[in-house]
Amino acid sequence: MPPSAEFPINILGISSMLLIISLSFILMLKSQRIQQLSQTMRYLKKSLEEMDEQAKLIVRTDLKLNKAQEELDKRVNGLYAMQRISQELSKTLNQDEIFRRINQEHITNIGFQKAIIVAKNVQGTLQIRHSTGFNEEETSYIEAGLIEKGIYAMVKEYNSTFSSISEADTLRKAKHIITAITHLDSFVLSPISKKDGYYGFILLSNSSAETLVSEGDEELVAILATHIGQALDNAELFEATYSQHQELERNVLARTKELSDALNEINVISKRKTDFVSAVSHELRTPLTSIKGYASILLSEKLGVIPEPVKERLGKINKHSDELTRLVNDLLDIARIESGRFEMKSELFDIRHAVETTIDLLSPQLKEKSITATMNLPQNLSLALADKTQISRVFINLMGNAIKFVPEKTGLISVSAFESTDTIQITISDNGIGMSPTDTEHIFDEFYRVDNDINQKVKGTGLGLTLVKNIIRAHKGRIWVASRLNQGSAFSFTLPKAAQTPLESAKNT
Ligand code: ADP
Numbered sequence: 001m002p003p004s005a006e007f008p009i010n011i012l013g014i015s016s017m018l019l020i021i022s023l024s025f026i027l028m029l030k031s032q033r034i035q036q037l038s039q040t041m042r043y044l045k046k047s048l049e050e051m052d053e054q055a056k057l058i059v060r061t062d063l064k065l066n067k068a069q070e071e072l073d074k075r076v077n078g079l080y081a082m083q084r085i086s087q088e089l090s091k092t093l094n095q096d097e098i099f100r101r102i103n104q105e106h107i108t109n110i111g112f113q114k115a116i117i118v119a120k121n122v123q124g125t126l127q128i129r130h131s132t133g134f135n136e137e138e139t140s141y142i143e144a145g146l147i148e149k150g151i152y153a154m155v156k157e158y159n160s161t162f163s164s165i166s167e168a169d170t171l172r173k174a175k176h177i178i179t180a181i182t183h184l185d186s187f188v189l190s191p192i193s194k195k196d197g198y199y200g201f202i203l204l205s206n207s208s209a210e211t212l213v214s215e216g217d218e219e220l221v222a223i224l225a226t227h228i229g230q231a232l233d234n235a236e237l238f239e240a241t242y243s244q245h246q247e248l249e250r251n252v253l254a255r256t257k258e259l260s261d262a263l264n265e266i267n268v269i270s271k272r273k274t275d276f277v278s279a280v281s282h283e284l285r286t287p288l289t290s291i292k293g294y295a296s297i298l299l300s301e302k303l304g305v306i307p308e309p310v311k312e313r314l315g316k317i318n319k320h321s322d323e324l325t326r327l328v329n330d331l332l333d334i335a336r337i338e339s340g341r342f343e344m345k346s347e348l349f350d351i352r353h354a355v356e357t358t359i360d361l362l363s364p365q366l367k368e369k370s371i372t373a374t375m376n377l378p379q380n381l382s383l384a385l386a387d388k389t390q391i392s393r394v395f396i397n398l399m400g401n402a403i404k405f406v407p408e409k410t411g412l413i414s415v416s417a418f419e420s421t422d423t424i425q426i427t428i429s430d431n432g433i434g435m436s437p438t439d440t441e442h443i444f445d446e447f448y449r450v451d452n453d454i455n456q457k458v459k460g461t462g463l464g465l466t467l468v469k470n471i472i473r474a475h476k477g478r479i480w481v482a483s484r485l486n487q488g489s490a491f492s493f494t495l496p497k498a499a500q501t502p503l504e505s506a507k508n509t
Helices: 003-090 095-100 104-109 136-148 151-158 169-182 215-300 308-338 351-361 363-368 388-405 437-442 453-457 464-474 502-508
Strands: 114-120 126-132 186-194 197-206 347-349 372-376 384-386 412-419 423-430 479-484 488-496
Touching: 003 104, 003 215, 095 126, 095 215, 114 136, 126 136, 136 151, 136 169, 151 169, 151 186, 151 197, 169 186, 169 197, 186 215, 197 215, 215 308, 308 464, 347 388, 351 363, 351 372, 351 388, 363 388, 372 388, 384 388, 384 488, 388 412, 388 423, 388 464, 388 488, 437 479, 464 479, 464 488
Parallel strands: 372 412
Antiparallel strands: 114 126, 114 197, 186 197, 347 384, 412 423, 423 488, 479 488
């Protein structure tokens, strides 16, 4: 075989081989590519399925979010409405008014259409205290039904808010009764409690079953029930405080009347006493005058000489009738001033002059005890407006007492004065035996005398200070004493001040 003929055959064979190899290689590559593509396809399909799931989830979440938003809006609105109801409730302190203030608008604003409040009234009878959204006929039918079926007691026992969607087994009967009687498929019921316990309940509802209640509604109605309970507590507290106040006022009025009656009675008795003392004193004066007169005539021996022992006894009769006359006169003056029959003169009264005169008048007693009385009066002391004769009696009484109760030789008596805008205060103080607090309390009472050594020796009536007190009071002044046992006493009194100064008065006279 010639090489030239073999050569093309070989070339063809080789080429074919190469072609086959190339094709196989290409095929292999293609198949690999196809495998890769189908894998990618599978992957893409899975991704698509996942994306679809996620899209569905997003839609579901979005729906849920919208619902939650709606619920949230409803609750926020409900809470706003609740705040307004709460404000309304806090404006009244009357129990019935509290119920009346929960009106249809409030109920609508918290997302309901109808409301009923059941509670016991003052007589303890169960009744519907308030209803909105029901007509009268429905209200009385529901009232009768709820009471008859014992809903009040069931709510009391369950003691918590529940609604038509509550699932507790214990509520099945109560829910069934409420739906049957009220024809309400959708409702929330919450017990109302006061400080002293369960009071009643509030029932809120929607007339159609489509408007389903939610847990948020239950919370809202529970808040409303709490507010009503608090408002009722406040009203009750107010009523209790008010009635206590009224009671107190009635007691005060009754007590005031009792006191005023007692005062009137005292005044009547006091007037009777004054009239009696006055009448007796008057009656005593005439025989006393004649006793004293006869004693004086006999003592003067104009009717004949009398033996010495008789003279001595007549002297005693004379002295005692003088004392008795003074007592009767004091009693008469006290009675006259007390009854207002004695009119005090309003004269310009020079205190310094009055004190000097009194010291002068009492100088024998001062000398007898070897003591002196001093005057501490301010220069240009204003004049007082007073009855000269009567205020002189006051000075004589108070200074006379001071002399009586200070010790001999070491006794000190001083008269001082101090003036304010309208009054002059005069104080007569001494370092005498003083008095206990119990005695100072009664010192101005009629016939009161302290039980001490001096009083047992020196006679007295216990009328002097009563007279002094009456004279000062008749001048619209005050009188009081500050005293300490064994240390001394200070009697003070006030007199009205005259507009004129002593100098002006001297010029006028
Ligand atoms: P009398 O002087 O007639 O007893 P008074 O009414 O003047 O009556 O006084 C009543 C009593 O007050 C006196 O008995 C005396 O015990 C007491 N008393 C009055 N002034 C003083 C005084 N300056 N110091 C102590 N006791 C006094």
